Amino acid sequence: MSDFATVLAAYETRAADDLQRMRQVPFEQMLSFREEMLLPVGPEAGAFLDHLARGLKAKRILELGTSYGYSTLWLANAAAAIGAKVFTVDIAKHKQDYARSQLEQAGLAKSVEFVCGDALAMIDEIDGPFDLVLLDLWKEAYVPALEKLAPKLAPGGTIVADNILFPEEVRDVAALYRKRVREMPEMSTVLLPIGQGLEVSRWRA
Numbered sequence: 001m002s003d004f005a006t007v008l009a010a011y012e013t014r015a016a017d018d019l020q021r022m023r024q025v026p027f028e029q030m031l032s033f034r035e036e037m038l039l040p041v042g043p044e045a046g047a048f049l050d051h052l053a054r055g056l057k058a059k060r061i062l063e064l065g066t067s068y069g070y071s072t073l074w075l076a077n078a079a080a081a082i083g084a085k086v087f088t089v090d091i092a093k094h095k096q097d098y099a100r101s102q103l104e105q106a107g108l109a110k111s112v113e114f115v116c117g118d119a120l121a122m123i124d125e126i127d128g129p130f131d132l133v134l135l136d137l138w139k140e141a142y143v144p145a146l147e148k149l150a151p152k153l154a155p156g157g158t159i160v161a162d163n164i165l166f167p168e169e170v171r172d173v174a175a176l177y178r179k180r181v182r183e184m185p186e187m188s189t190v191l192l193p194i195g196q197g198l199e200v201s202r203w204r205a
């Protein structure tokens with residue numbers, strides 16, 4: 001077994017290689033090999049999620065978009081420290097299998113429940129209330145996911161939505177999410193220029 005820092009370092013190496021490959025082609029071409037990419041939230045957003053989970057004293061954390069487990073590692077590290085549980089959802093089983101093996105290596109798998117399937121269906125299957133949600137699906141799913149998530153938030157529960165500013169190619173779709181979440185009177189929202197842009201929305205109820 002290795003530790004959090006060792007597993008994180010291996011992810012960062014793979015992320016740097018991915019980035020180099022992605023930079024060589026236009027965005028539309030990258031979509032053809034998107035499934036092979038980690039597409040991680042990155043270290044600044046990872047650390048922010050860790051701070052937030054601890055500050056909220058979260059008990060139930062929901063992650064929509066496990067991918068290969070980069071953000072899951074950060075969330076699980078915080079969860080293990082505060083006695084929380086991370087429920088992480090992705091439609092791609094092979095990605096979750098990889099994520100599970102990395103979390104096991106880091107000694108953090110006990111804090112995580114992996115749920116494989118369409119997030120829009122799985123939100124109904126996982127019991128709330130959620131203290132913290134990371135929303136990091138393909139961006140078209142953000143608004144429908146928000147509609148299902150809002151009633152399942154704990155008072156003070158917080159949704160962090162990634163990729164609000166970058167990549168630029170998804171900014172228009174992300175803007176639809178920003179508009180919808182800011183229309184919700186129970187939500188207090190702020191955009192943070194951390195990583196690829198995080199829309200952070202707190203349920204006031």
Ligand SMILES: C[S@@+](CC[C@H](N)C(=O)[O-])C[C@H]1O[C@@H](n2cnc3c(N)ncnc32)[C@H](O)[C@@H]1O
Pocket residue numbers: 038039040041042064065066067068069070071072089090091092095117118119120136137138141
């Ligand atoms: C940007 S990646 C997530 C990156 C991850 N949070 C990280 O930081 O490493 C988006 C992931 O969402 C998954 N996804 C997209 N739409 C989905 C849906 N409707 N249901 C479940 N998973 C979905 C994709 O398979 C992909 O792995």
